[in-house]
Amino acid sequence: MCQSSAQNSDSLIVTATKIEIALNCSMGNRTLTCPNSYYPKNFKKHASSPEHVCPDFFRWIHEDLKPWSETGITEESVERAKRLADFRLVILHGTAYVERYKKSVQTRDDFTIWGLLQLLRRYPGQVPDLDLMFESFDFPLVLKKDYDRRFNSTVVPPPLFRYCGDDDSFDIVFPDWSFWGWAEINIKPWDMLLKDLDQGNKRIEWIDREPYAYWKGNPWVAEHRKDLLKCNVSNTVDWNARLYIQDWVEESKQGFKQSNLADQCTHRFKIYIEGSAWSVSEKYILACDSVTLMVTPRYYDFFTRGLMPGRHYWPVRIDDKCRSIKFASEWGNNHEEQSTTMGRVASRFIQEDLKMDNVYDYMFHLLTEYSKLMKYKPTVPPNAVELCSEMMACTSEGFAKQFMEESTVKGPADVSPCIMQPPYDPQKLNSILDTKLDAIKKVEKWEKDYFEQINQE
Numbered sequence: 001m002c003q004s005s006a007q008n009s010d011s012l013i014v015t016a017t018k019i020e021i022a023l024n025c026s027m028g029n030r031t032l033t034c035p036n037s038y039y040p041k042n043f044k045k046h047a048s049s050p051e052h053v054c055p056d057f058f059r060w061i062h063e064d065l066k067p068w069s070e071t072g073i074t075e076e077s078v079e080r081a082k083r084l085a086d087f088r089l090v091i092l093h094g095t096a097y098v099e100r101y102k103k104s105v106q107t108r109d110d111f112t113i114w115g116l117l118q119l120l121r122r123y124p125g126q127v128p129d130l131d132l133m134f135e136s137f138d139f140p141l142v143l144k145k146d147y148d149r150r151f152n153s154t155v156v157p158p159p160l161f162r163y164c165g166d167d168d169s170f171d172i173v174f175p176d177w178s179f180w181g182w183a184e185i186n187i188k189p190w191d192m193l194l195k196d197l198d199q200g201n202k203r204i205e206w207i208d209r210e211p212y213a214y215w216k217g218n219p220w221v222a223e224h225r226k227d228l229l230k231c232n233v234s235n236t237v238d239w240n241a242r243l244y245i246q247d248w249v250e251e252s253k254q255g256f257k258q259s260n261l262a263d264q265c266t267h268r269f270k271i272y273i274e275g276s277a278w279s280v281s282e283k284y285i286l287a288c289d290s291v292t293l294m295v296t297p298r299y300y301d302f303f304t305r306g307l308m309p310g311r312h313y314w315p316v317r318i319d320d321k322c323r324s325i326k327f328a329s330e331w332g333n334n335h336e337e338q339s340t341t342m343g344r345v346a347s348r349f350i351q352e353d354l355k356m357d358n359v360y361d362y363m364f365h366l367l368t369e370y371s372k373l374m375k376y377k378p379t380v381p382p383n384a385v386e387l388c389s390e391m392m393a394c395t396s397e398g399f400a401k402q403f404m405e406e407s408t409v410k411g412p413a414d415v416s417p418c419i420m421q422p423p424y425d426p427q428k429l430n431s432i433l434d435t436k437l438d439a440i441k442k443v444e445k446w447e448k449d450y451f452e453q454i455n456q457e
Contacts (some may be wrong), residue, residue, distance in 0.1 A: 034388035054418040057306025062423035071172035080435035081158035099384035131378035136276035140169030164278035181403025189407035200262035214267035231322035240329035
């Protein structure tokens, strides 16, 4: 909860292992400025050495920033991203300044900014000065074809941050807003939800779950989701899929009683299919101990390039979804040990590699590497305002206020960020991509052979 404090010292809580600094909401919803000298901009306490090397998917940071590795990031290139961006973030001496250009869908922008403010609370004085543009809608916008040197393009792409990318774009991927909560549909902050999902997994062992492939979502955002509904069980055919339409308007009226993600780990298989672009549901599905049936994705977010088909998920053909789901579930039900292992490996990846500590460390390393490429000293834009946690949390209401309070970083971290690994060399990167492709081709061959055998019987 936001705690009132008449004096700065009242908000400083010293424990045996950590310093905790509560939010200063003494002005309540009238908190229109940031408290002076309240939260340290440069924490002097010596943090211990990092306890671990960063997860391997952090190495994609180097790949995402490669378009600017030779030229650096100039103020001119950042300005060119302005026409695409929802907001501009400048960090100077540990203080965040935000200039808004257009409102995002729902509160995506607010919770993204909130997450960045929590990073500054976690690592005060360690996040470097920087200047970036952020766009929070679904689709990548900085297309490679517009900056192709093969066609004599000498213009450097504008650096633009967003939640997902694809092989045809240069957008820089960043953790999505829902890690700090999705207020509009009552999805808790990630730290809390991870614990709920872990408990939900323990209620029903994999072997005791429904032997079908489960999906629940909004099919109206994309044609391939509408097409997925054709795979639902009917009076004439059963593809081993159990599909349900999520009506968020009706669910809101009912108090979100039927949308608790921790209660949806009841089937042996769970389907992930993209929406209009990538979907935040991916991490929730992978965390369920079920075998994730991943319909061929086009987009990636910051962690999914660390997943391997056949190890973390089972690939499903987007052009033949029903038969792919049927084969996947038949194979999985006949190979219980391998299926159980795949579900647990994916859950462990989510619980360990994607824990909130690593989300913050990914943000830290991405912003640090980005700042190293900057060729200019950032300044505060004329229309930017200083933002701090108090200005956002103390003035919020409902689920937004609750989730901001629950996801507040309590104080400076007592451990340094994880150790960043060097970039992939080209041979290693190609090997990873080839291994993924080979794993998918192997499953497709099994599937083809399976249906050929059935047709011969």
